[in-house]
Amino acid sequence: MKVVIVGGRSRIALLLTALLSRQGHTVVGTVRSERQGHNVVAAGGTPLVLDIETISVQALAESLSGADAVVFAAGAGYGSTTRQKEIIDRDGPILLANAAEKAAVNRYVLISSMGADYFDSGSADPFQIYLRLKSDADADLRARSLDWTIVRPSGLDDRPGSGRVRLGEGIGGGSIPRADVAALIARLLSEGIGIRHQFEVTSGAERIEDLVF
Template structure:
């Protein structure tokens, strides 16, 4: 499966590209917005496409063509303002969904945020971020795409444990970014994750087993 990773320069995105490349089953395509990022990936033999999530849907459609699946793990980052959160985490995500539909790509994996689906459980300090994630997820639910929405807890830079907990409603929890990338990889062609959304934190269940239990 040829998998376009939107947000390939991010911390989860970089790990996912590596895992896809080493999987023996998938071929990653890194969507990045800077030439130096593309050059860096090209040095490792990874195909890249230059695009900006603030581009038009038509431009993004051209950028995503030829892929079998899209993983959206892009984000505006903590150093930008609420305007970029809207433009990237919400509108950027929706435009990539529209581009996927226009390009005939059915499979779409979204990296969201823990309990983004439940307003009562949002972190007040990150409310604009949660609003963006909530409505991007809702747009995906209403699309014609074969979606999986993964809602990870607090992200850690520790090595992955390979064991997680998935479900509909988790209290606050944490998870290494490496394990999030591994769950995305496992979910891509696992039919039990198709058209499903779930919270994801560290736990006691091996990842392959966890994604089959969704």
């Protein structure tokens, strides 16, 4: 299987790249410049230089040629402006969905955020704006006929993965290692499960390998 990860330099993306490549899959991770590609290579993937903020749907679709699945793992990040959040956190996933449809790549995993549908629409707080934009992107993907999965993690941290999680809707806060999010997505992709499911995920007691969708 060939997987293209938009936001290939993010920490979840690099962990996912390493897992999938060890399983024998081909992973391409997008980066903004040649010099950023070494992390993707070190994880076992192939870097692809493109700018999700400026690339056209047609050009992105051409970059997806031969792919079996796409993952959106990019994020504007802390300290970004509202416009940057709009371009990356909302418009980016929509752009990738449009390109995936054009390239006939049906499998799409979108990394979103816990609580994305529970935001204060009148707030100027950056996190509330972020949740609203994530919610918009999720809603767009749910309306498509792609084989989508929307993963909404709780607070992310860099603890070693436990291999155990809790899935559901409205499951509250908490935190989860990025390694466990990557392991969950690797299973979703490699086994072709979780299609047309949206769920929140945090650390828990259930083994990722035992999850039933």
